[in-house]
Amino acid sequence: MNFLIVDDDETFSSVLKRAIKRRGFEVTVASSAEQALTLLETFKPDLATLDLKMDGASGITLIPRLLEVNPDIRILILTGYASISTAVEAIKLGATDYLAKPADADQILEKLKYSEPNPDIEIADKPMSVGRLEWEHIQKVLNEHEGNISATARALGMHRRTLQRKLQKRPVKEDH
Structure with missing residues (x-):
């Protein structure tokens, strides 16, 4: 399976790439949405993580193109700037799931593999601050x-x- 990582944090991308490769995936990394668009001309990913906030275009802008390349792709938005509105937009555009950083390879693969809706999701005991x-x-x-x-x-x-x-x-x- 082909795995695409789009993230401008070189250290995070490098660590994640190694961890995903160890789990048997073919991994390609792009440090920007623009670079990822170029890669998509020759690379067809089955799974992808997209950083939301990067220099240049946001990773969320890649979702429609990724779905064109592979309608069955599973896309995870991964960000340190999580908010309800960006999560909703990402899902509306076709992302499989959304995860706040920091996250490790196991958490990422779990979200990409098992993203069935969960009606038993834990509801917070108190409202947001x-x-x-x-x-x-x-x-x-x-x-x-x-x-x-x-x-x-x-x-x-x-x-x-x-x-x-x-x-x-x-x-x-x-x-x-």
Whole structure:
């Protein structure tokens, strides 16, 4: 089986490539969405992990092209910037699943192999924190404005620089 890794973190890509190869896959790595598009001219992946936030285009933009190349491909969005709105968009576009970094090869392969819907999924005991709700709302509005920071800031009623500072921060972690 062919496995495509699209991630601009060279260290992560290298470690993941070795781990996936050890499990018997043929692995190809692209450090950008643009490089991945070029690879898809000659490489037909069966499985793929796509980083959401990279220099240049987002990994999510590759989903339609990957499905053209192989309609049966299983795609995992892997990101350190997880939010509900990006997860929903990725699934709507055809991604198989979505996983927040850090993740190891076993977790990634588990998500790609066994992605049947789970009606018994654990539901959180408490609601999201105010910080996490703010992060999710900002991501939703940013997505609605196609990544335009100025339009998003106007829609949120905040200064553009304030929004940029908030976007530079990592998402607020939830206590489980």
